[in-house]
Amino acid sequence: MPKGDINMNIKKVKVTEVGPRDGFQSEKTILNTNDKIDVINNLIDAGFPRIEVSSFVSPKAIPQLADAATILENVKRNHETTLAALVPNARGALRAVDAKLDEIVVFLSASESHNKKNVNRSVKDSLLGFKEIADIAGKNNIPIQGDIATAFGCPFEGNVSAKRLAKISKEYKMMGFKGVTLGDTTGMATPTVVTEAVNAIRDMVPDFDITLHFHNTRGIGFANVMTGLNLGITDYESCFGGMGGCPFAPNATGNICSEDLIYLLHEMGIETGINLDQLINIAKKVENLVGHRLPGQVMRAGPRLLKYSMQDVPTAIGA
Numbered sequence: 671m672p673k674g675d676i677n678m679n680i681k682k683v684k685v686t687e688v689g690p691r692d693g694f695q696s697e698k699t700i701l702n703t704n705d706k707i708d709v710i711n712n713l714i715d716a717g718f719p720r721i722e723v724s725s726f727v728s729p730k731a732i733p734q735l736a737d738a739a740t741i742l743e744n745v746k747r748n749h750e751t752t753l754a755a756l757v758p759n760a761r762g763a764l765r766a767v768d769a770k771l772d773e774i775v776v777f778l779s780a781s782e783s784h785n786k787k788n789v790n791r792s793v794k795d796s797l798l799g800f801k802e803i804a805d806i807a808g809k810n811n812i813p814i815q816g817d818i819a820t821a822f823g824c825p826f827e828g829n830v831s832a833k834r835l836a837k838i839s840k841e842y843k844m845m846g847f848k849g850v851t852l853g854d855t856t857g858m859a860t861p862t863v864v865t866e867a868v869n870a871i872r873d874m875v876p877d878f879d880i881t882l883h884f885h886n887t888r889g890i891g892f893a894n895v896m897t898g899l900n901l902g903i904t905d906y907e908s909c910f911g912g913m914g915g916c917p918f919a920p921n922a923t924g925n926i927c928s929e930d931l932i933y934l935l936h937e938m939g940i941e942t943g944i945n946l947d948q949l950i951n952i953a954k955k956v957e958n959l960v961g962h963r964l965p966g967q968v969m970r971a972g973p974r975l976l977k978y979s980m981q982d983v984p985t986a987i988g989a
């Protein structure tokens with residue numbers, strides 16, 4: 671049996687809502703800034719410990735997130751919720767400092783070809799650039815989380831080796847990052863691949879926090895979460911309504927859905943501090959804002975013990 675295979679003693683899980691970043695970047699229409707601020711305020715009220723609120727990337731690359739600074743200036747902050755955002759370069763880091771961001775998220779892709787598509791440089795150059803970002807962040811006491819996109823497979827190159835993830839994680843640890851997030855950009859993760867990745871990182875970089883960020887592109891996002899829980903991973907990222915996706919990857923579809931994840935965790939007796947009813951309302955509100963149906967399921971079916979009136983459902987006699 672692989673190392674660390676059974677671990678269901680988890681009592682608490684930290685869920686990051688990435689909707690305002692991963693979700694809104696994937697929409698063709700650009701949402702109104704006030705609507706985004708309202709959604710983020712609702713997420714804070716619902717009890718999320720961490721939210722990816724936007725990205726300080728080039729507005730030419732992601733015009734949907736060009737209003738990151740205005741968002742940070744206007745959301746109702748509290749000490750319980752960490753507000754994080756993606757930063758691609760020193761310019762982004764300076765913008766993040768100005769906006770008083772709580773946490774910088776740097777990102778590269780495990781595969782050269784997706785890194786080139788997404789940030790227009792080699793992985794080596796991305797890592798060099800992170801040193802500049804770390805310098806700016808360090809001077810301003812802003813912690814950094816390191817994301818690895820296409821961690822479980824690349825739509826251009828195929829398999830990504832677990833050893834490569836471990837080596838990048840080691841670089842992240844040496845630069846003083848808080849932890850590594852493994853991003854499943856086009857939903858290529860499987861329980862086997864996730865187990866190999868987590869074990870390889872733990873072997874090479876002990877005592878380094880691992881966060882899992884799955885997309886449900888092939889319908890096994892929650893099987894991957896169960897695998898993560900079995901491995902003892904307590905940090906996950908998800909998106910309201912199951913929206914999301916990278917504009918620079920083919921067939922990128924939604925993240926695992928936050929309401930569905932919170933429902934699953936709570937039903938297993940795992941605490942998250944997040945109010946599921948409030949979250950379902952947020953997903954419905956976002957669905958109205960974007961104007962199309964979202965793939966989330968619990969937002970439609972409601973919680974497991976929701977009861978219906980017998981009178982409202984036809985009986986299959988003489989129909």
Ligand code: COA
Binds near residue numbers: 727
């Ligand atoms: N914030 C605002 N503007 C920025 C910026 C930042 N962090 N970084 C670069 N720019 C601007 C530059 O000023 C330049 O503008 P100009 O044409 O008016 O002079 C333009 O963007 C291009 O900058 P350049 O340094 O030549 O970068 P590039 O074209 O090689 O693009 C990135 C590199 C990283 C800036 C760009 O690819 C990017 O922002 N990618 C993000 C992708 C992403 O978020 N993907 C989804 C998440 S997985």
Ligand code: ZN
Binds near residue numbers: 916
């Ligand atoms: Zn994603």
